Amino acid sequence: PRRAKPIICVPTTSGTGSEVTCVAVITGGKRRQKMSIVSQNIFPILAIIDPELAYTMPPELTAATGMDALSHAVESYVSKRAWELTRSLALKAVQLIFSNLERACQDGQDREARRQMSMASFLAGMSFTLSGLGLVHALAYALGSHFGMHHGTANAVLLPHVMRFNAPSCPELYRELAAAMNASVSGLPALQAAEKAVEAVRELLSSLPLPASLGQAGLPENSVETLAAEAFLHTRFRSSNPRDTVLDDLTEVLRQAFRGG
DSSP: OOOOSOOEEOOSSSSOOGGGSSEEEEEETTTTEEEEEEOGGGOOSEEOOOGGGGTTOOHHHHHHHHHHHHHHHHHHHHOTTOOHHHHHHHHHHHHHHHHHHHHHHHOTTOHHHHHHHHHHHHHHHHHHHHHOOOHHHHHHHHHHHHHOOOHHHHHHHHHHHHHHHHGGGOHHHHHHHHHHTTOOOTTOOHHHHHHHHHHHHHHHHHTSSSOSSTTTTTOOGGGHHHHHHHHHTOHHHHHHSSSOOOHHHHHHHHHHHHHOO
16 A cells, blocks of 8 residues: 555544554444554654643543543553553653543643643553554444444443453553552552552542443443454454453453443
């Protein structure tokens, strides 16, 4: 394929990071499946990031897109393909989101919070386009295809459950994330420290105008097996997830996300 026409991106939310990635997402077909186009030929030649363009986002959209950015940062940090550069970008994004997302939801005109969230989205986008994402996105794609669930909201609900599933495979990485989330992890065993990261994400989610579970979002739990089967087909995400998965793993993570807690 040839290089696309020059692309200039001007984001109006602080979440996707698309302005600095080689990924485009489309929804199509009879089942309205979400599909990705991944190509070096669609990298934007210029990204213009103006935080003021996000000022009019309502709190719900601010929260959902902010949690999208957080899922990018967390998943890219623990990705099998992560390395020093991508982890440094992702860790800074996590710090910025935990310091500014709730503020941005409470006051959309908060100049500093909006600026920092724009930076966080940018950094997380840079990180995941180099290192890849994980199981959160495989599952979120299925939720978007079947129920039209907002991608950021799906990521927000799924993230703590996927983190808990992944933690045994890389607890020290989750310890580092927990510290970036302002959790106290000094002296804790690795898995307990990793659980602090899960708790920090759940606490952040509880402070935002978003559902705490898929059940609270009004989705039917009898769809779990269908959703898991579709998510399992997203090998691009599963291949970079830090913990290898079988179909039953996806089913169990979804069940936990439906129930919350």
